[in-house]
Amino acid sequence: MLIRVTPERLDPGAAIEAVRRDEAGAIDLFLGVVRNENKGRAVDHLVYDAYPSMAEKTMRALAEEAVGRFGLGDAAVLHRTGRLEIGETSLLVAVSAGHREATFEAGRWLVHEIKRRAPVWKKEVWADGEEWIEGPESLGMERAPAAMRGS
Amino acid sequence: MTVTVLLFASLADCVGARELALPYEPGDTVASVRDRLTADHPRVAEFAPTLLYAVDEEYAEEDAPVPAGATLALIPPVSGG
Incomplete structure (x- = not known):
């Protein structure tokens, strides 16, 4: 199972080949990509911080759970750290299964759970400032008092 | 002995x-541990409502x-992806 948190550029081909199986008729590949705006504000670049050893442990546990839950052939998760420019890939998730529906469901579930639990953080850097983002899907925000979620 | 805080x-x-x-x-x-850190760095208290914790990952x-x-890792709301 390919699980990696790395400052190196992510290669979608490596993720695909890691999950390819003779018995798997479908592979779903998700790329998280750095967008040039957030909430109407122009983003110059992102900086990702991580707790790499725990992030890999968390991603592996989630990928193993996805294999069992959705009957996958295999799953691969790669997350990049450090400075990323607009258009670069921050997250790769690849899953394989006998048929496509399981891969679509597993891919969606796995990306959501990674955004919820994996200890990784992004900082948005604008022309005139920067801010660490608190993920709305994160377990921390889920547990926070409603007043702190701004909802 | 010490406790490492990340x-x-x-x-x-x-x-x-x-x-x-x-x-x-003893009995930590x-x-x-978080409260001892907060005594040295009072602004940690502002983070407490949304903090998660991990012991040895x-x-x-x-x-x-x-x-x-x-x-002990102090984990602000995560935002990977």
Whole structure:
């Protein structure tokens, strides 16, 4: 199972080949990509911080759970750290299964759970400032008092 | 003996460190170590409502024990992806 948190550029081909199986008729590949705006504000670049050893442990546990839950052939998760420019890939998730529906469901579930639990953080850097983002899907925000979620 | 405390993202910026060694006290829990850190760095209290904790790379509740030599990570709301 390919699980990696790395400052190196992510290669979608490596993720695909890691999950390819003779018995798997479908592979779903998700790329998280750095967008040039957030909430109407122009983003110059992102900086990702991580707790790499725990992030890999968390991603592996989630990928193993996805294999069992959705009957996958295999799953691969790669997350990049450090400075990323607009258009670069921050997250790769690849899953394989006998048929496509399981891969679509597993891919969606796995990306959501990674955004919820994996200890990784992004900082948005604008022309005139920067801010660490608190993920709305994160377990921390889920547990926070409603007043702190701004909802 | 000590407890290693790891800080990330906004919390690391606030405290001005990514790793600290705090003296271990018998009976230490996630909450007791966090409170000793907060005594030295009062602004940590602002983060407490949304903080999660991990002891030796596993998410842990506030009443979980922190053994001597353990690593306690303070985890602000994550935003990977």
